[in-house]
Amino acid sequence: MQWSELMESVYQSWRSVGEFFSGVLVQMSQWLQQVIAWLVAHYAQWGVPAEQQLLAAYATIYLAATVLVLLLVWRLVRRRRQRGQKEKPTKVGEVGPGVVEEEGEAETVAEPSEEITAPVEEPAAPLSLYDRMRSGLAKTSSALVGRIDTLFTGASGVNQELLEELEEILITADCGMKTTQMLVDAFQKQAKENKVTDPEALRELLKAEIRALLNLNVAPLAVEGHAPFVLMVIGVNGVGKTTTIGKLAQQFTRQGKKVILGAADTFRAAAADQLEVWGERTGVTVIRHAEGADPAAVAFDAAKAAVARKADIMILDTAGRLHTKVNLMEEMKKLYRVLGREIDGAPHETMLVLDATTGQNALVQARLFQEAVGVTGIALTKLDGTAKGGMAVAIGAELGLPVRYVGIGEGVDDLRPFDPEMFVDALFEKR
Numbered sequence: 001m002q003w004s005e006l007m008e009s010v011y012q013s014w015r016s017v018g019e020f021f022s023g024v025l026v027q028m029s030q031w032l033q034q035v036i037a038w039l040v041a042h043y044a045q046w047g048v049p050a051e052q053q054l055l056a057a058y059a060t061i062y063l064a065a066t067v068l069v070l071l072l073v074w075r076l077v078r079r080r081r082q083r084g085q086k087e088k089p090t091k092v093g094e095v096g097p098g099v100v101e102e103e104g105e106a107e108t109v110a111e112p113s114e115e116i117t118a119p120v121e122e123p124a125a126p127l128s129l130y131d132r133m134r135s136g137l138a139k140t141s142s143a144l145v146g147r148i149d150t151l152f153t154g155a156s157g158v159n160q161e162l163l164e165e166l167e168e169i170l171i172t173a174d175c176g177m178k179t180t181q182m183l184v185d186a187f188q189k190q191a192k193e194n195k196v197t198d199p200e201a202l203r204e205l206l207k208a209e210i211r212a213l214l215n216l217n218v219a220p221l222a223v224e225g226h227a228p229f230v231l232m233v234i235g236v237n238g239v240g241k242t243t244t245i246g247k248l249a250q251q252f253t254r255q256g257k258k259v260i261l262g263a264a265d266t267f268r269a270a271a272a273d274q275l276e277v278w279g280e281r282t283g284v285t286v287i288r289h290a291e292g293a294d295p296a297a298v299a300f301d302a303a304k305a306a307v308a309r310k311a312d313i314m315i316l317d318t319a320g321r322l323h324t325k326v327n328l329m330e331e332m333k334k335l336y337r338v339l340g341r342e343i344d345g346a347p348h349e350t351m352l353v354l355d356a357t358t359g360q361n362a363l364v365q366a367r368l369f370q371e372a373v374g375v376t377g378i379a380l381t382k383l384d385g386t387a388k389g390g391m392a393v394a395i396g397a398e399l400g401l402p403v404r405y406v407g408i409g410e411g412v413d414d415l416r417p418f419d420p421e422m423f424v425d426a427l428f429e430k431r
């Protein structure tokens with residue numbers, strides 16, 4: 001191709017591009033003129049003086065264009081922000097309040113130190129209570145019910161071998177010796193009497209026996225009878241006392257109840273700080289004193305505040321660290337004395353928090369506290385982190401105490417009033 005031909009074709013292409021854009025510009029200016037004429041005509045109809053009609057039309061177009069541009073910018077920014085949130089990594093340690101760690105005698109509230117990052121999951125549809133329970137019990141279910149299913153499917157009737165293996169499975173899932181014996185005896189009796197051999201029917205039979213055992217000690221916490229209702233929360237270090245109190249405060253507040261929290265764990269300032277974080281989240285007042293102060297003095301002030309402010313519920317956090325049973329008893333006696341003097345019949349509930357992951361050790365703790373201070377109910381936490389969920393069955397049968405709440409995760413709604421029906425259904429649901 002000749003040089004002049006090349007230049008000619010470049011010139012032609014530019015010319016056609018230029019013609020296209022000038023055509024567009026001409027068209028747009030024609031539309032603009034039409035819009036201006038239309039606006040002017042309307043302003044004339046609305047009685048705008050002739051010399052201001054054109055100005056008003058231009059102002060209207062200017063305003064409309066500005067709004068349009070702003071809308072476009074807003075949409076762009078919103079889209080970018082949404083994309084940024086999907087991609088943003090989160091620190092695992094940021095999820096909840098400080099995690100309490102224990103090393104020898106030193107106590108510290110651990111900073112959210114691990115820089116572990118996890119991708120933020122796509123927002124999922126909120127889980128129903130049942131689904132939460134089901135997923136919280138997943139580990140126990142596969143360790144307990146999964147093994148039981150395998151046992152029943154491979155068995156040829158209810159014989160000694162099957163019963164011994166069933167016993168072993170129940171004990172491994174921390175159902176406790178006494179509870180396991182009760183369950184196995186009842187199961188054997190029912191299977192024999194009703195001549196049950198089919199694996200599915202055996203499964204249903206065991207499920208019914210566990211449900212019956214759990215139903216023996218059902219008693220949800222009823223806070224309505226007293227105003228204020230005083231709930232004292234006790235338990236050893238790190239079992240989840242403060243977290244449970246925080247969740248309860250939020251749940252009661254949502255129900256429209258007025259809550260006051262007392263930080264009677266004065267062993268370390270961080271304990272009261274942790275409670276304050278929950279208080280701020282919920283908008284609940286936290287009564288606290290300086291580190292090392294007398295817990296009974298905090299209880300006194302919290303009780304006074306609860307009465308003065310007409311609170312429905314006062315929840316007292318206590319220290320998990322008391323070296324001997326004598327110390328524990330002395331401390332508790334003092335707290336009982338102070339609370340009882342300020343509020344009739346207080347505390348109305350002494351709820352012991354037990355960590356399900358500690359298995360049989362939790363039962364030992366429970367017996368100690370029961371002897372020392374008189375427990376009236378149990379909150380069983382961290383069921384989601386263990387295959388030892390059989391604990392929930394053991395508590396009622398071994399201690400004769402009602403499980404008031406179960407913790408199946410770190411979220412506020414993961415603390416649930418204990419419902420044996422739902423618990424057993426979720427545990428036995430086929431996965």
Ligand SMILES: Nc1nc2c(ncn2[C@@H]2O[C@H](COP(=O)(O)OP(=O)(O)OP(=O)(O)O)[C@@H](O)[C@H]2O)c(=O)[nH]1
Pocket residue numbers: 096098099100235236237238239240241242243244265271319320321381382383384385406407408409410414
């Ligand atoms: N997965 C899971 N974690 C829980 C549950 N309940 C509490 N935790 C966690 O257990 C840890 C200890 O909880 P805290 O509430 O500080 O325990 P505490 O009994 O007050 O401890 P001290 O104040 O040291 O006596 C925290 O990281 C909580 O988030 C639960 O139901 N499931």
Ligand SMILES: [Mg+2]
Pocket residue numbers: 241242243265271317
């Ligand atoms: Mg605490």
